[in-house]
Amino acid sequence: MSVVDIRKRDGLARTGFFAYRGEKKAFPNALDMLEAFPSLRERALSHVPLAVDPEFVRTWHRRGEEEPFSLHPLTVSDIPHGSCVMVPGWHTALANPSAYVDWLVALKEQVPPDTLWYAPAAALPGTAAILLYSGFDLFDFTGTDLKSAQNLFCTSEGIFPGEWLEKGLCGCEGCQEGDLRLHNRKALQQELALGSQFIAGGNLRELVEARCRMDAHQVAILRNLDTRFGFLEPRSPIVRSIPFLANSGDALSRVEVKRFAERVITRYRPPAADVALLLPCSARKPYSLSRSHRKFHAVVGRRAHELMITSPLGLVPRELEHLYPAAHYDVPVTGYWDREELHWVSSVLAEYLRRHSYRRIIAHLEGGALTAAEMAAEQCGVPLECTCTGPTGSKESLEALDRALKGERRVPETALIRGILSWQFDVEIDLRGMRLRSRGPEIYVMQDKEQLFSLSPDTGLFTPTFAGWRLLGEGYRVQIDRFIPKGDILAPGVVSADDRIREGDEVFVTGEGVRATGRAAMGAAEMLSSARGVAVRVRKVLKG
Amino acid sequence: MVFEEYEKPAACWAGIDSYKGQERKCLTIILRSGGCTWGSCLMCGYTHVRYGNRDPAFLDRKIRAQISWIKREFNLDDYSLVKIFTSGSFLDPQEVPPDTQQEVIRAFRGKVVILETRPEYVEEERVSILRETADTGMEEIPLYLAMGLETTHDFIREKSIRKGLTTSDFIGGAERAHRAGAGVKTYLLMKPPFLTEQEAIQDMITSAQEAWRWSDLISLNLCTVQSSTPVEWLWRNGAYRPPYLWSVLSVLSALDRPISCDPVGGGTPRGPHNCGACDPELVDGIRTYSLTGDHSLIDALLQVKCGCKEEWRYVLENEMSYSLPLTR
Numbered sequence: 001m002s003v004v005d006i007r008k009r010d011g012l013a014r015t016g017f018f019a020y021r022g023e024k025k026a027f028p029n030a031l032d033m034l035e036a037f038p039s040l041r042e043r044a045l046s047h048v049p050l051a052v053d054p055e056f057v058r059t060w061h062r063r064g065e066e067e068p069f070s071l072h073p074l075t076v077s078d079i080p081h082g083s084c085v086m087v088p089g090w091h092t093a094l095a096n097p098s099a100y101v102d103w104l105v106a107l108k109e110q111v112p113p114d115t116l117w118y119a120p121a122a123a124l125p126g127t128a129a130i131l132l133y134s135g136f137d138l139f140d141f142t143g144t145d146l147k148s149a150q151n152l153f154c155t156s157e158g159i160f161p162g163e164w165l166e167k168g169l170c171g172c173e174g175c176q177e178g179d180l181r182l183h184n185r186k187a188l189q190q191e192l193a194l195g196s197q198f199i200a201g202g203n204l205r206e207l208v209e210a211r212c213r214m215d216a217h218q219v220a221i222l223r224n225l226d227t228r229f230g231f232l233e234p235r236s237p238i239v240r241s242i243p244f245l246a247n248s249g250d251a252l253s254r255v256e257v258k259r260f261a262e263r264v265i266t267r268y269r270p271p272a273a274d275v276a277l278l279l280p281c282s283a284r285k286p287y288s289l290s291r292s293h294r295k296f297h298a299v300v301g302r303r304a305h306e307l308m309i310t311s312p313l314g315l316v317p318r319e320l321e322h323l324y325p326a327a328h329y330d331v332p333v334t335g336y337w338d339r340e341e342l343h344w345v346s347s348v349l350a351e352y353l354r355r356h357s358y359r360r361i362i363a364h365l366e367g368g369a370l371t372a373a374e375m376a377a378e379q380c381g382v383p384l385e386c387t388c389t390g391p392t393g394s395k396e397s398l399e400a401l402d403r404a405l406k407g408e409r410r411v412p413e414t415a416l417i418r419g420i421l422s423w424q425f426d427v428e429i430d431l432r433g434m435r436l437r438s439r440g441p442e443i444y445v446m447q448d449k450e451q452l453f454s455l456s457p458d459t460g461l462f463t464p465t466f467a468g469w470r471l472l473g474e475g476y477r478v479q480i481d482r483f484i485p486k487g488d489i490l491a492p493g494v495v496s497a498d499d500r501i502r503e504g505d506e507v508f509v510t511g512e513g514v515r516a517t518g519r520a521a522m523g524a525a526e527m528l529s530s531a532r533g534v535a536v537r538v539r540k541v542l543k544g
Numbered sequence: 545m546v547f548e549e550y551e552k553p554a555a556c557w558a559g560i561d562s563y564k565g566q567e568r569k570c571l572t573i574i575l576r577s578g579g580c581t582w583g584s585c586l587m588c589g590y591t592h593v594r595y596g597n598r599d600p601a602f603l604d605r606k607i608r609a610q611i612s613w614i615k616r617e618f619n620l621d622d623y624s625l626v627k628i629f630t631s632g633s634f635l636d637p638q639e640v641p642p643d644t645q646q647e648v649i650r651a652f653r654g655k656v657v658i659l660e661t662r663p664e665y666v667e668e669e670r671v672s673i674l675r676e677t678a679d680t681g682m683e684e685i686p687l688y689l690a691m692g693l694e695t696t697h698d699f700i701r702e703k704s705i706r707k708g709l710t711t712s713d714f715i716g717g718a719e720r721a722h723r724a725g726a727g728v729k730t731y732l733l734m735k736p737p738f739l740t741e742q743e744a745i746q747d748m749i750t751s752a753q754e755a756w757r758w759s760d761l762i763s764l765n766l767c768t769v770q771s772s773t774p775v776e777w778l779w780r781n782g783a784y785r786p787p788y789l790w791s792v793l794s795v796l797s798a799l800d801r802p803i804s805c806d807p808v809g810g811g812t813p814r815g816p817h818n819c820g821a822c823d824p825e826l827v828d829g830i831r832t833y834s835l836t837g838d839h840s841l842i843d844a845l846l847q848v849k850c851g852c853k854e855e856w857r858y859v860l861e862n863e864m865s866y867s868l869p870l871t872r
Contacts, residue, residue: 040864045699047738047865049783060703060738070866088866092782099781121867142862146870149858151851 002067004082004116006533009503009522010199011236011255012108012135018116020067020084027116027137028192028199030123030185037084039066048072050089050103051096068118068138073103076110081531084138085111086118091143094127097220104134105231113522114491114530121146125156125187129211130218132195133204134225139192144184154184156191158214202240209248219250226253233259234523237503239459244325247332252312252344256325261314261348265355269422270305270317271415275408276358277304277401278349278384280369280392285328286321286460292393296364299398303408304362305415307352309369311341314348319419322460337368346375353380360385364401366392417445417453420462421472426500429471461506466517466542469508476501478520478527478536480511488537489518491530499524507536516541550616551576551609554593554631558618561625562804562835563656570625571618575610575648578603578639580632582662584706586737589770590631600641607644611651620652627658627690635665635689642670646677649687654680658688658729663709663717666691671724688727688761691717695732696751704736718758730759732803734795734816735767735787737778740863741856744787748795752803762803766792769814779814785869787816789826790856793846796830802837805830813872819852 002020017026020036034040048061054074063069063077068086071077079085087093087107093100116137123131123139124147131139147154151162155169165180172190174183198204212218225232232255244256251257277300282290287308288297300306306318316326337345353361353376362385363373370386377384387400414431421427434452437444443455445468452468455461464472479496480489489509501507501524509516518538520527527535554574561570579594595606614620628648632639640648649657657678666689678686693714694701701707718728732751735744748764755762766787769779778784789810796805807830809815811823818826829845832838855871863870 040866043865045703045739045743045865047740047868049738049778049781051778051781051783086866089783089868091867091870095782120864121870142867142870145862146855146858149854151854 002082002084002116004084004114004532006114008200009237010202010204011133011232013132013195013199013204014135014137015196015199018084018137026196028132028139028196029137030139030141030188030192033068033118033120033138033140037066037068039064040068042066043070046070046088048088050087050093051099068116071107071111073106079111079115081112081114084116084118086120088120090119090136091122094122094130094221095217097217097224100134100221101224101228104225105228108135109231112529112531113526114532123188123192124159125154125184125191126158126211126214127218128188128191129156129195129204129208130221132192132199133208134221139188141185141188144188145181148181148184151180152184153180154187156187156211202237202242203245205254206245206247209245209250222250223253226250226255229255229258234499234502234525239324239461239504240328241324241458242328244329246312246329249338249340251331252340254312257312257314260323260325263423264315264317264320265348265351267423267426268317268320269418269428270356271319271411271418273305273409273411273415274359275304275405276353276356276361277306277405278361278363278365278369278373279306279308280365281308281310281316283330283333285326287316288318288321295393295398296401299402300405302410302413303405305358305411307349309345309349309365309373311337311345311368314345315352317419319416320423320460322455322457323420323423324459324461327460335367337371342368342372342375345369345372346379349373349376350379353377353382362387362401362404364388364392364397366390416443420455420460421453424461424506425472425475427472427475459504461504463506463539464508464517466515466540469517472508476505476507478507478509478524480509480514482512484514484543485509485511485516485538485541488521488534489516491522491527491533491535494527494535497524497527497535501527509536509538514541514543548612549605549609550613551606552613553610556614556617558623560835561627562837563625565837567835568625568656569623570627571614571620571623572627572629573614574629574631575607575634575640577607577630577632577634578636580630581636581638582632582708584708586704586706587733587767587770587773587775588631589773589776592772593631598638600644603639604641604644604647607640608647611648615651620655623655625656625658626652627660628652629660633661633665634659635661635667635670637665645670645674649674649677653678654682654686656683656686656688658690660690660692663691663714663720666717666720668720668724671721671726675725685725685727685760687725688729689717689721690729690731690763691721692731692733693751693755693758694736695747696754697747700736700739700747704738705733715758727760728758729761729763730755731763731765733765733767734792737767737775737784738865738868740865740868741788741791741859742861742863743865745791745794745860749798752795752799756801762801764792764795764803764805766805766807766810766816768809768816782872783869785872786814788852788856788859789816789818789823789830790846790853791860792816792830793826793842796833797839797842797846802833802839804834806834807831818856819850822848822850822852 005017006014007016057074061072068084118138119136121142124143153160153164172186198207236255284290287293308316364387388397441457445453453462505520518536521534554576578598583591675687810827
């Protein structure tokens with residue numbers, strides 16, 4: 001049996017190490033799989049295609065006695081933790097983007113996450129990124145060697161005539177020696193190495209969004225997968241501390257964008273405020289650090305509840321501006337908002353305004369953001385007051401804004417606490433006696449002289465202390481077996497976990513005679529279905 | 545009321561076939577019948593070639609009408625070999641009523657008549673009668689029963705063809721046919737779905753070598769993609785590729801005794817094909833070999849140079865059950 005040690009996750013993709021018959025190797029990787037798993041030679045006559053009726057699968061599919069175990073999306077096989085699995089015929093799935101996603105979801109849902117996934121004959125330099133993104137870890141050289149036999153030259157952009165070997169496109173050993181087979185293999189290894197770096201960096205999505213453009217099937221796979229929110233969301237980290245590049249229209253459908261908006265609408269509790277002030281976003285994040293927002297801040301002086309209208313996130317209340325991806329996204333600015341963006345942003349704002357009523361709604365906006373706000377106001381039948389006569393930062397506009405806010409009640413500073421806690425933990429707590437203290441970029445929530453929460457500047461999440469956790473109810477808890485944690489908590493030690501926990505979430509660990517605070521290293525479902533790996537990175541432990 | 549009814553059969557054409565080392569003018573007839581009772585084979589696109597009526601009197605009238613049409617359209621004296629297919633089993637009484645069977649045979653008396661049937665319909669007594677009907681003393685074996693053994697590998701026949709019979713069922717049918725004095729023509733099917741290119745080649749070599757034990761003639765059929773079949777669904781989903789012509793040549797080359805092979809649909813995406821460039825030459829060559837049995841022709845064809853040969857070699861060595869098909 002192999003041992004799978006997952007080190008980094010990025011959505012469905014992973015990096016790590018595995019050991020089989022004493023040999024330790026890194027993944028993702030392309031290997032001579034017949035050498036690594038000699039029993040693969042003993043699968044004669046075993047073919048069961050992906051696109052076939054369930055009866056055929058029931059009759060003829062065999063998992064196999066040795067790794068890699070064969071999977072089929074139409075049947076459930078008993079797969080032990082830590083084993084290597086493969087999806088026979090996956091190379092044919094790439095040409096069938098709709099079925100690809102159905103099959104992938106079915107497969108990923110039936111197999112324990114701490115397994116190693118082999119996609120036979122599927123990997124080429126041009127398909128590696130989408131395969132990694134789909135959660136495959138191991139590949140062979142069948143595809144690249146076949147292309148070499150067909151005299152075709154492979155790059156991450158696609159498949160080209162063999163003569164391209166001499167066009168100076170690549171400086172690899174194969175190209176230098178005029179060895180097409182070597183070049184194609186190296187190109188695959190290089191693409192997998194690049195993919196590994198992107199997985200480790202948490203930005204594989206950005207690589208895939210770039211790579212997929214040369215192949216309509218891959219774009220379709222990406223888009224079809226994005227529609228599986230219920231499948232992808234629990235497998236996506238709640239935070240990242242890297243830029244979120246919203247450089248394509250497809251970014252609008254990213255799970256992180258949908259989740260942020262969904263939580264703003266369903267979880268987030270705004271402060272008691274009479275006036276909502278709709279503001280534009282800024283290139284600099286968090287917005288407060290930008291020149292434009294410092295000007296707004298000076299004029300508004302907390303006399304309104306500030307809501308930023310922005311693409312692709314829709315709506316970012318001021319209290320949530322530190323959160324991922326609000327403080328991390330970057331979007332190409334042309335001044336033009338396309339209809340998809342207008343529709344998405346206005347529908348998020350409209351839904352928000354239906355749930356939360358204000359006495360006045362002031363739109364200090366121009367251009368597309370103003371259009372989106374007007375569309376939203378019309379959708380929910382509320383009047384908008386516009387304070388911009390020219391650019392939002394012009395003297396006239398700012399003076400108009402100042403006049404409009406004259407005499408309005410100030411929003412308390414503690415709105416930040418309510419805002420983040422509701423978005424993060426889905427709770428509403430009594431804020432009496434709480435105050436904010438900041439030291440540099442760090443913000444602390446204090447009650448009397450006790451610290452309750454601290455805001456993590458790179459993710460925007462609150463880190464609760466034990467005192468903080470006491471106020472948060474029963475959610476975001478991980479219950480462990482009877483042991484006193486020494487260091488991190490491993491998945492097999494987890495007895496139960498709140499199913500809302502995502503990788504990167506702050507969690508409270510409880511066990512017999514022990515409590516601990518920490519950060520989830522995997523989602524709740526993975527904690528409960530893994531036999532290996534760190535489930536919670538422990539911060540502090542309290543005995544008794 | 546006595547007036548003759550004519551009906552065009554599903555198909556009927558004249559050609560030349562090799563029989564016992566000599567070329568013969570041959571009439572191939574595909575009769576519309578009650579239709580194949582089994583009708584479950586994965587690649588068979590003929591299940592719709594049937595009357596929607598299995599009433600014996602109706603079938604008798606309709607099949608006689610087809611024979612009348614053939615007699616009117618062809619001068620039967622020109623042909624000494626007649627192959628009769630029903631897209632099913634000629635000997636299945638539900639497809640062709642027993643009296644009608646005899647009537648059809650009578651029309652081709654004195655020629656070598658080859659009837660296609662599944663082995664379960666081969667009854668010694670009935671076949672004896674039919675043989676007698678065909679026999680005028682002109683031919684040593686006036687009647688052959690052509691039966692689809694497809695492969696001698698029961699597992700492949702069950703999984704990849706869904707034929708619903710075993711090798712021993714076939715042997716039983718062949719023995720009954722021989723006891724009745726009929727010859728046995730055996731059909732083999734190369735590369736049904738779910739096989740690698742290499743598995744398909746091996747299967748045919750083994751099957752042909754074994755099948756001579758029960759066969760007087762062997763014909764190698766190459767799997768094609770026929771419309772509205774499970775195989776077509778697989779093919780559309782990239783899960784099936786018909787055999788390479790190189791593979792067909794490899795099989796023919798490996799056999800000591802010549803067998804016939806008509807590469808129907810050769811060189812098309814739905815039929816046995818290579819890259820497209822070398823296909824016409826190889827298809828023609830295989831047809832010629834079928835008539836002449838000239839083994840050196842096959843070896844010469846295998847030496848034809850084409851860029852796709854390297855791809856084919858790669859597929860032979862590297863295509864696995866879990867990675868098929870590697871090419872389209």
